[in-house]
Amino acid sequence: MKKLNLLLAIIFIVTSGYSQSDWHEQNSGVNNYLFDVHFINQSEGWISGNTGLILHTTDGGISWENLEAPANNTYYSIFFADEYNGWATGFGGKIINTYDGGETWNMQNPGSSQFLYDIFFLDENTGWAVGGDGGNYPSFISQREILHTNDGGQTWTHQLNESHKSPLKSVHFSSFDNGYAVGETGTILHTTDGGSTWTEVIYDQAYHMHDVFTTNSNTAFVIAYYLGLPHVPAIFKTTDGAESWSSQTFSEDLSLSSIYFSDEMNGWAAGGQNGSAVLLKTTDGGENWEYDYPSNGDYLTKVFFTDNQTGWAVGGSGTVLATAAFFTGFEDITQDKNISVYPNPATSFINVNLNNLSGNNMNLNIFNMNGQLVYTASDLNLAENQGVQISVEKLKKGIYQMVLTDASNSFSEKIVVN
Numbered sequence: 001m002k003k004l005n006l007l008l009a010i011i012f013i014v015t016s017g018y019s020q021s022d023w024h025e026q027n028s029g030v031n032n033y034l035f036d037v038h039f040i041n042q043s044e045g046w047i048s049g050n051t052g053l054i055l056h057t058t059d060g061g062i063s064w065e066n067l068e069a070p071a072n073n074t075y076y077s078i079f080f081a082d083e084y085n086g087w088a089t090g091f092g093g094k095i096i097n098t099y100d101g102g103e104t105w106n107m108q109n110p111g112s113s114q115f116l117y118d119i120f121f122l123d124e125n126t127g128w129a130v131g132g133d134g135g136n137y138p139s140f141i142s143q144r145e146i147l148h149t150n151d152g153g154q155t156w157t158h159q160l161n162e163s164h165k166s167p168l169k170s171v172h173f174s175s176f177d178n179g180y181a182v183g184e185t186g187t188i189l190h191t192t193d194g195g196s197t198w199t200e201v202i203y204d205q206a207y208h209m210h211d212v213f214t215t216n217s218n219t220a221f222v223i224a225y226y227l228g229l230p231h232v233p234a235i236f237k238t239t240d241g242a243e244s245w246s247s248q249t250f251s252e253d254l255s256l257s258s259i260y261f262s263d264e265m266n267g268w269a270a271g272g273q274n275g276s277a278v279l280l281k282t283t284d285g286g287e288n289w290e291y292d293y294p295s296n297g298d299y300l301t302k303v304f305f306t307d308n309q310t311g312w313a314v315g316g317s318g319t320v321l322a323t324a325a326f327f328t329g330f331e332d333i334t335q336d337k338n339i340s341v342y343p344n345p346a347t348s349f350i351n352v353n354l355n356n357l358s359g360n361n362m363n364l365n366i367f368n369m370n371g372q373l374v375y376t377a378s379d380l381n382l383a384e385n386q387g388v389q390i391s392v393e394k395l396k397k398g399i400y401q402m403v404l405t406d407a408s409n410s411f412s413e414k415i416v417v418n
Contacts, residue, residue: 023279023293023313026061026320034314036078037304038086042369043398045304046102047314048075048088056102058397059345059416060369061312061322067102070094076117081124087153089116089129097153110147110156118170125152128159128195130181132167144168146181148195159195174214180242182209182222190220190242201242207234210257215264217241221286223259223269235259235269237286248289254278255299258313262305268292270313272299277315279303293321338411339404345416346392352404353387354411362406364390366415369399380404392417 028034032049039045047055047064052071055064069075073090080086080101087097088105093112096105110116114131121127132144144167146160166184173179181189186204191197207224214220222236230252238245250256256271269280269289277297280289298316305311305323313321340353352364359382366375374395380388395417404411 023321023323025297026064026312026322028055028064028314028318028320030055030064030066030318032318033316034301034318034320035074035076036302037312037314037320038078038080039304039306039312040080040083042306042310044083044101044369045312046078046080046086047320048078049314050074054078054088054102054105059399059418060310061320062399062416063418064320067105069102069105070096070107076115077119077129079119079121079127081121085124085152087119087121087127087129089119089131091115093131095119095129095153095156108153108156110153111158112145112147112156114143114145115167116147117168120171120173122173122176126150126176127153128171128173128179128181129156130168130171130183132165132183134167134184142166144183144187146171146189146195146198160189160198169209170211172212172214172220174216174220178214178217178241180212180214180220180222182212184208186224188212188222188236188242188245192241199242202236202245209236211259213259213261213267215261219264219285221259221261221267223256225255233271235286235289248286250289256280257300258302260303260305260311262308262311266305266308268303268305268311268313270300270303270315272315275299277313277319277321279313279321297321339413340387341402341413341415344413345418347418348391348393350390350392350402350415351387352382352390352402354382354404359404359406359409362404364388365403365405366392366395367401367403368396369401374400 032053034049036048044058054067054069057064075088075090078088095108095110114133116129116131119129129147144165147156148159149156168181168183171181179191186207188202189198190201209224211223218241219239224234226232232249232252233256234247234249254273256269258270261267265285267282277300279293281292282289298319300313300315303313311323362380364377400415
């Protein structure tokens with residue numbers, strides 16, 4: 001076990017330090033405490049919460065569907081490898097999984113009876129889950145564990161299962177070899193062999209570690225909370241594969257619970273301040289942080305991004321925040337004043353008109369949010385202010401980009417299919 005000296009840097013967050021992300025509240029339709037959020041693209045994502053809650057969206061959060069998951073649990077973590085394969089974890093060693101995007105759920109048998117606080121997969125087969133027990137009734141013996149699967153959770157094995165150790169709260173891998181797990185009483189574990197061996201790189205009981213994110217084989221970030229006085233949050237960082245760590249601490253009225261990076265430079269930390277939701281942002285790899293969303297609202301528990309501009313954060317009382325403007329309502333969908341598309345949102349068809357223009361031999365392509373072509377039509381002739389009708393009945397619910405082109409012009413618009 002390594003116990004490293006930390007380079008401590010005190011930074012002060014001031015209300016004049018704002019970045020430019022455009023956060024908006026979404027309507028989750030519930031009042032539950034929301035613990036985790038995960039998206040596979042800009043359209044489709046899932047949220048987990050207490051009392052067996054799992055929500056699903058195919059339109060970036062414009063609308064949320066309450067899925068029928070096993071109710072007798074609290075789902076602390078949810079992860080999807082693709083649009084079909086997903087997992088959620090809870091108390092009592094529970095792991096549930098789905099092969100159809102959450103329409104049906106199956107109980108897996110991880111061989112655990114502990115709280116499982118986090119789950120992470122690199123693909124549809126390879127994943128880890130972490131958790132433990134803080135020494136509560138009836139055993140009063142603290143426990144920590146790391147579970148691993150190579151077959152999508154059909155079988156789970158313990159990579160770590162230790163008594164008289166504080167529970168682990170978060171796990172993250174940058175590759176099949178390099179990963180971290182963090183937990184209470186200052187625990188940071190690191191592996192370079194996929195978890196066959198774990199090395200305790202920090203053991204400082206003055207901090208509780210809440211969340212970890214690793215951007216490459218050398219760099220990782222950890223959200224922490226100082227247990228002494230004053231109770232200040234901190235972000236630990238390594239740039240040499242856990243050989244050394246630096247620490248930034250923040251004002252004591254701030255509390256942080258989650259960290260996420262969309263690339264090696266751009267990252268966010270979520271939490272609360274004086275009873276309100278707060279998000280911090282960095283654009284220089286964690287060297288400096290500034291407010292990205294200081295506002296009224298419930299404490300935030302998790303933040304997630306699909307790219308540098310598109311992200312979500314969730315928290316108490318059903319709170320869901322999103323960055324992209326077109327996620328907040330249909331009034332923001334229009335992109336090109338030369339084209340009209342209606343109805344939008346649509347269920348069975350759309351009408352496409354050119355405004356005060358005409359076009360011959362035009363091509364119409366519709367792309368999903370992964371950039372895949374899902375519909376195409378050619379040789380369309382659009383007279384001025386007279387359009388064509390396109391069927392969207394075979395498209396899945398979600399957000400799409402429609403592009404209309406001829407030899408010299410190109411028009412585009414976002415459309416929503418319900």
